[in-house]
Amino acid sequence: MTAIEARPGIVLDAEERRRLRGARAERIGRWVLPVAIMILAIGLWDRICVWNEIPQYILPRPGVVLQTLWKDAVLLFGSLMVTLRITFLGLALAVAGGVGLAVLFTQSKWVEMSLFPFAIVLQVTPIVAIFPLINIYVDNQTAKLLLCSWIVAFFPILSNTTLGLNSVDRNLIDLFKLNGATRWQQLWHLRLPAAMPYFLGGLKIAGGLSLIGAVVAEFVAGAGGQSSGLASRIIEAGYRLNAPRLFAALFLISVTGIVIFLVLTLVSHLILRRWHESALRQER
Amino acid sequence: MVDDPGSGAPLLSLRSVGKTFSNGVAALDDVSLTIGEGDFISLLGPSGCGKSTALRLIAGLSSPTIGTVEWHKQLGSDCVGFVFQEPTLLPWANVFDNIWLPLRLKGMSRRQAEPAIRDLLDRVRLSGFDKAMPRELSGGMKMRVSIARGLVTRPRLLLMDEPFAALDEITRFRLNTDLLELWREERFTVVFVTHSVFESVFLSNRVVVMAARPGRVFRELDVAAPYPRGEPFRTSPEYAALCRETSDVLGEAIHLNPGAGDDGH
Known part of the structure; x- marks a missing residue:
């Protein structure tokens, strides 16, 4: 730590x-x-509302938004929990899928060459465009949303982890060979730890994306009135010109995004602080 | 104490070994070399003379295009230790765990390995640093960890690929002396790749001067100075004379194909 x-x-x-x-x-x-x-x-913002006498259904004053957050707490936080459940399940699946596929890719160049393009196709196609298809083929509401959140979140984990698993010092690989290490030992003792900083970088991006994926999925699904997450609260509030609630829901979503990012940053720091350059303070 | 090192029976031989890479580069051509048990042999030569390739062939990390690498005794895979030019430590593991690695890969538990590791830490003058992370160590200390890791399996043969090239001179001298001491105590065999005439003469009982394009053995020189060699040897006229002789031979080897020595890596 630098002495100030x-x-x-x-x-x-x-x-x-x-x-x-x-x-x-x-x-x-x-x-x-x-x-x-x-x-x-x-x-x-508050002053502009007062000076221009903007009606509440167009732009509510910040105080009103806060009041609404308090008044509608049960409804809004209930919805937040629904969205969070999808977000975290989606993220967990993205980690499992992303890391699993990345490990598979490093075991065989052929598998990577064959499958990686599909991962890219999945990544570059806008999720809003895919969702109608998911809506047709998947019946279960939770499964729909999860699939959506997963598709959005898994790619950064997959591509970062693949890069990390392949960025191992050639000499260390020789050292492992020289000592008769098995494939499994090489993966467990060398490739996975070496990929950790890359994976954590991907995880930080994926955390935000899985929230976005969950909310977008709710939006598209919620148009059919089947969802109860934060996105459907926003749509509902929009229909009813309930701008304060709309703002309150929006506020909750961004705070959630920020908290997810901060938590993942902390996790990453705690894991890497003893060894990785990114976690070290600049020393002169 | 061995005062006459290198007198042991042959440990391994390279017999007319050649290595050509798929891009057509002939890294080694018709190299024959016998390494005796207890030898400290330096491979000395300009860049591109195949020193490192020879080391990799001996280690079994690469196989020759023609010729054979023949071991005279049946030895297991853990009979070879390797020290790279960079310390090449696992950055996420502390000093103890880094040294433990080769034993761990062979299925030895931390507790089983502990006495050997503590002993080695002592010998490489790092006792008390077992919990330190690599990034907390200086370049010289990292290299000591790397040497300890190379020796932890008690190999018959230690292969070193320009291990001290990146260190400052003071640290390098210190490590030279300590390495010689370890070698004399443990009686393993060393094949040491280096660019430095001074280092090769100080350390080894035999210097193999190599020439480039294609990589081949130019001449073998016996370094007829007795061990132990300490700091006094470094400033002796005898050392200076040996260095001059070796330097002349290296000069001849380089002049065989001018430009071989200055291609920058």
Whole structure:
């Protein structure tokens, strides 16, 4: 960890003092600036509503959104739980599928060559365009949403993990061969740990994507009135011109996305902090 | 203590070995070499003379196009230790676990392996660093871990591929001396690839000077200085004379095809 405070008894020249001041200001600014801008923006939003006398069904004031969040808490958080369930199940399946396929790919170049294009096709086709098909072929509502969330989330995990499994030091592979390591030992003791930073990078992207996948799936499915997740709350609120609730639901979704990202970042940091460059602080 | 190293029976021989890669490059041509038990042999030569290829052939990591690599005794797979140019440690494992790796791959538990590892840590002067992660160590210390890992299976033959090339001179001298001490205590055989005349003369009892394009043995030189060789040997006139002689032979080998020595890797 970089020391921000000067050690007592050490005389600093002007350049070092400036550097120290800069580091201190940066540390504080990193947190204070975004929060300040956020508060400013919300304040401005509130003022604009008042100054222009914008009706609540067009743009509610932030206070009203907060009130609605409290008033409709049971409804909204109930829906959030539905969406979260799909999100996490989708993410879990994406991890299993992505890592599983990546391991399969590294076992045989032929399998990778044959299957990777299909993964790309699945990735580049917009999920909204695929969903009507899923809607026809899959009956179970949960399965539909899960499939959707999975398709969106699994690709970054697959491609990152594949890259990681293949980015092993050639000399280490020789060392394993020299010591008569089996394929399984090579995978377990060498390739999987080496792929960990890549996998975690993919996981961070996939966490956000699985939420997006779940919400988009609910949107498309919810148009038929079959879903009870946050997306259907938004559609419903839109029909009824209930803008405060719409904003409250939107707020919940983005907070959820942020929390997922932060949690995954923390997990990644905890796993990598002892060895990987990305988790180390810059030292001069 | 062995005062007359390299007197052992032949351990392995390369017999008219050639290696041509699929891109048509002849890395080795008609190389014959006998390595005796207890030898410390340096392969010295310019870039592209096939030193590393020879090492990989001996290790069994690659097979010759023609000729044979023949072991004179039936030895198991764990009779060879390998030390790479880079320390090549597992960055996610601490020092202890890195040294344990070869034994672990052979199914030995941490507890079974512990005495051997503690002993080695002592010998490479790293006791107390068993819990340290590779990134916390200096370049020299990482190389010590790498050497310990190479020796943990108690190999009959230790293959070293320019292990100290990336280190500063002070660290390099220190590791040279320590390596010699380990070698004299444990009596394993070493094949050591290097670019450095000084290093090859200081360490080995026999220097094999190689020439490039195609890679081949140019001349073998016996280094007739007695062991133990410590820091005093480094500044002795005897050492200087041996270095000059070796350097001259290397010069001849390089001049066979000018430009072979300066292709930059």
